[in-house]
Amino acid sequence: MTYARTGSVCGAVTLCAALLAGCTDGGGTSPGTTRAATPSDARSGGGAKAGASTGTAGGALPVASPTEQADPAKQPRTVREAREFVRKMIADPQLLGMGAVRATPYESDPSTWAVLGHDCVWRREALPKDVLATLTRYFEIPASGTKGSVRMSATVTVHRTALDAAWEQAGMLEEAVGCPEQTLRPGERLTGLDSTAVAWGENGNTTSDDSLSEVGKCVSDTQGGPYAYSWTQSTFGSVVVGASVCEGQGRDTSEISLAARMLVRVQAEIAVPVAAASGSPEPEPGPSSGTPDPGDAKGDK
Numbered sequence: 001m002t003y004a005r006t007g008s009v010c011g012a013v014t015l016c017a018a019l020l021a022g023c024t025d026g027g028g029t030s031p032g033t034t035r036a037a038t039p040s041d042a043r044s045g046g047g048a049k050a051g052a053s054t055g056t057a058g059g060a061l062p063v064a065s066p067t068e069q070a071d072p073a074k075q076p077r078t079v080r081e082a083r084e085f086v087r088k089m090i091a092d093p094q095l096l097g098m099g100a101v102r103a104t105p106y107e108s109d110p111s112t113w114a115v116l117g118h119d120c121v122w123r124r125e126a127l128p129k130d131v132l133a134t135l136t137r138y139f140e141i142p143a144s145g146t147k148g149s150v151r152m153s154a155t156v157t158v159h160r161t162a163l164d165a166a167w168e169q170a171g172m173l174e175e176a177v178g179c180p181e182q183t184l185r186p187g188e189r190l191t192g193l194d195s196t197a198v199a200w201g202e203n204g205n206t207t208s209d210d211s212l213s214e215v216g217k218c219v220s221d222t223q224g225g226p227y228a229y230s231w232t233q234s235t236f237g238s239v240v241v242g243a244s245v246c247e248g249q250g251r252d253t254s255e256i257s258l259a260a261r262m263l264v265r266v267q268a269e270i271a272v273p274v275a276a277a278s279g280s281p282e283p284e285p286g287p288s289s290g291t292p293d294p295g296d297a298k299g300d301k
Contacts, residue, residue: 066209066274070162070237074270082132082158083110089241089265090135091154091258098256103138103151110135113157120179130164131157141251148248149223154258155242156266162209165235172212172233173197180216187221190229207263208234218246227251232259239266 076082093100108114112124113134127134134157141150159165175182176195183189193216199209211234217226227249233242243258 068267068271069274070239070270071272072237074272075238076132076158079132083135085158085239085269086110086133086135086156089239089262089269090137090156091139091243091262092137093139095261096139096152096154096256096258098141099144100139100141100152103140106138108134108136116175116179116182120181121183122185130160130167132160133158141248143248147250148227150248150251150253151218151223151246152256152258153244154262155240156262157240157242159238159240162235162238165238165240166210168240169197169210169212169233169235172214176214176216189219190216191219191226192216193229207260207267208236210235220246223248228253234259234263236263236266237270239270241266 076085093102109124110133111127113127113131114122114136115125116122134155136153136155139152139154141152143149157165157168159168173195176193180193181189181191182193193214195212195214198211198213211232213233214231216229218229219225219227223246227247229244229246230253231242231244233240241259241262243262245253245256245258247253
């Protein structure tokens with residue numbers, strides 16, 4: 001997703017630099033090595049820096065090294081491969097469970113992705129050159145008795161390189177800073193948004209190169225609110241998975257781990273032990289892929 005707020009470019013560059021400090025090894029392989037700073041260390045604002053290592057009397061706790069990485073030979077390289085991969089990885093009602101059903105609409109237009117404008121309103125625009133494929137699906141857990149409905153989304157995006165995926169992560173953090181209140185569509189909005197980041201090996205993250213989370217409130221003219229809202233987004237190689245949850249009245253969705261379930265699918269498809277990567281290094285971004293937008297962020301809310 002493109003983050004259109006030009007005033008945040010410098011912040012996004014700083015954030016991406018922090019991400020890339022620990023997500024490249026110089027050989028073009030998957031992110032995940034230890035780094036000195038995290039994206040949340042680089043951003044300003046309130047709240048705890050969830051990406052920072054916990055300090056002790058003897059210094060910071062050591063950050064665990066990754067045991068798996070995305071094999072360049074297994075990652076999609078063409079638009080056709082990426083589209084097939086996305087449809088294989090993305091969640092469906094069966095994966096989610098909990099009585100979830102397809103919402104209307106069920107799928108986004110695969111030739112577009114969500115863009116956050118200067119006015120903090122989401123729109124859909126054509127895919128940028130660094131994205132091979134993306135898809136968002138929408139779900140609902142219907143209202144039952146005194147409990148309101150729960151609205152969810154799942155997004156899988158395949159970038160041309162892991163570097164492009166890191167730019168998307170940086171943009172997500174900038175969103176909450178520049179737009180703590182956002183309009184999803186007419187009559188639906190998000191408020192009080194705050195984002196944090198956790199690198200591989202930090203705060204128990206042993207499954208993704210970087211994991212970002214966003215929390216706030218969701219409000220709807222038809223569904224009411226405010227209700228608890230959360231978005232989780234993780235990268236593994238050139239793949240980004242994300243999921244959002246807007247709770248309803250009397251609901252507790254703390255056990256919903258949609259992004260994590262999709263990430264398991266992705267790792268089963270392209271992960272190898274760190275010492276066993278067999279593919280060629282990723283290609284450097286060039287004229288065919290375009291220059292990554294420093295404001296790239298998540299695929300859909």
